[in-house]
Amino acid sequence: MKELVLVTGGAGFIGGHLVDALIARGYRVRVLDNLSPATHDGKLPKWFNKKAQFQKGDVRLKKDWEKALKGVSYIFHIAGYMDYRPDFSTYITTNTMSTALMYEVILEKKLLVKKILLASSQSVYGEGKYKCPTHGEQYSAPRDPERLKKKDWDVYCKCGKRMTPIAELEGDELFPINPYGVSKRGLEEIALTLGREYSIPTVAFRYAIVHGARQSFRNFYSGALRSFVVQALAGIPMSIHEDGNQMRDFVHIDDVVSAHMKALESSKADYNIFNIGSGRRDTVLDLAHAVAKETRSKSKPGITGMYRTYTSRNSIMDVSKLKKIGWKPRRTLTDNVRDYVAWVGKYPEALAHLRRIQKDLAKNRVVR
Ligand SMILES: NC(=O)c1ccc[n+]([C@@H]2O[C@H](COP(=O)([O-])OP(=O)(O)OC[C@H]3O[C@@H](n4cnc5c(N)ncnc54)[C@H](O)[C@@H]3O)[C@@H](O)[C@H]2O)c1
Incomplete structure (x- = not known):
């Protein structure tokens, strides 16, 4: 068996897929996750890999890091808070402060961590x-x-x-337009600064919008694919914000996982920030049409004329830096949609969650 890897947020969508990939490669895996109610129903998800050790705990608590980091060679810090709610400090404590705490414990306990990979986000660019x-x-x-x-x-x-x-490049100036983006910029800065200072190879990834099976439909933030698929399966119009021509980068979870594995095993990635995107420019309408086709639904894209606050018009990424270390995206928009349809179709309760979320978004004037 290879060395021990800690995956924070490993009971979630992206973290869970990373856990599976690490175990398939022979690593031992420990997960630190607080089963946050924004994503979970209080229990470990059915698909959680039985070969991983699970530690219920919170990345905002030093004592939980102290326990989780024992004997660990690599860390994937994936746990995060992404939402539109006005509890601004939660973005900072969960995403930024937790990162500082992790390096603090590594230094205090003189732990021999070989590499740290962290989940940042395209949201650091703002409108770009x-x-x-x-x-x-x-x-x-x-x-x-x-x-x-x-x-x-x-x-x-x-x-x-x-x-x-213009597609975003890692060297661009950053102008995040919401507290989530600010907290992820802080995560990158603290991680890269401490990584360089203490010679702990560190890699931060700016994910585009990630699609795939297991993406929680409870989450306030989880985006257009979830709503379109749930609406199409229920035969109701897919509610499109603005005019649907806004461009997005929708990347498949398999391409996100392969980028992490590449960076884990290549020293060329160390002390770098990478965009992970699809390399395509899709509009929200393209996504709605792909969902209608895949679900064979009669439901049509319905332009609501409403908009979401704190959101950029276009978000597209340049992924050439990541390609230079030998990665390339392999999945198509159809793959993204097909995998999510196959998964969420097993959860009829998703429609009730969507209705609850839509009410919440309107009540909080996030969609107006
Ligand atoms: N999904 C996307 O499209 C996307 C895009 C950009 C960035 N990200 C980032 O990727 C990461 C994973 O996102 P995801 O889509 O898998 O979300 P997710 O909600 O499915 O998973 C996040 C996991 O983190 C756990 N968690 C949350 N707060 C925690 C805390 N305080 N202590 C311990 N565990 C905690 C949750 O219980 C959950 O299991 C996050 O950091 C997110 O900001 C995601």
Whole structure:
């Protein structure tokens, strides 16, 4: 058996797939997870790998890190808080403070950790870079709420011309537009700074929107694929925010897992930040059409004309840096949709969760 790997958040969607991949490669795995109610129903999910050790605990608590880190050679810090709720400090304590705590315990206990991989997010970029036909490339500020109220969804230069999005690069300046993005930027900065200072190889990944089986339908944040599939299976219109032409990067969980395995086993990845995306530019409407086709549903994309606050118009990633260490994305948008449909179709209660979440989003004026 190979060495012991700690996976925080290993009872969740991405962490759970990483646990399986590590065990399949011969690693021993320990999971630290608090089974947060945003994702879980109080129990370990049925699919949790029986070969992994499970420690119920919280990444915000030093004593839980002290116990979880014993004998560990590698760490995947995947647990995270992603939501739209106004409990701003929870983003910072769960995503940023937990990261500092992890390095603190490693240093205090003089632990021999060989590498740390962390889950960051595309949200660190905010609205990102655009190109104006007259004034060229520039970073965009968040969109003007007055324009959004008038259902004018595009991104404009100061000269008034409409701009086109540019795929985000790891070296871009970061302008997160929500507390979640701020907390992930903090996670990256603290991890890379401490990793370099104390020579603990550290790698942070900025995930695009990750799709695949096991993605919780309880989560407030889990996005368009979940709603479209659940609505299509129920034969009701798929509710599309804005006009559906916003571009997104939808990456399959298998491509996310293979990026982690590549970085785990290659020293070329050390002390770097990488985007993990699909390498494609899909619109939200493309996703809705793919869902309609895969579910053979009569439900049509329904443009609501509403919008989600704290959200960028376009989010697309450049993945060439990760390709340089030998990774490439292999899965298609159809694969993403097919795998989620096959999984969520087994959970008829998903529709009730979606309705509850939609009410919550409207009540909190996150969708308006
Ligand atoms: N899913 C995506 O599209 C996406 C995109 C960008 C970044 N991410 C990041 O990837 C990571 C995993 O996301 P996911 O989609 O698998 O979510 P998930 O909710 O399925 O999994 C997260 C896991 O972390 C656990 N957790 C939460 N708070 C914790 C705490 N305080 N202590 C211990 N465990 C805790 C939860 O119980 C859950 O099992 C997160 O850090 C998230 O911010 C996800």
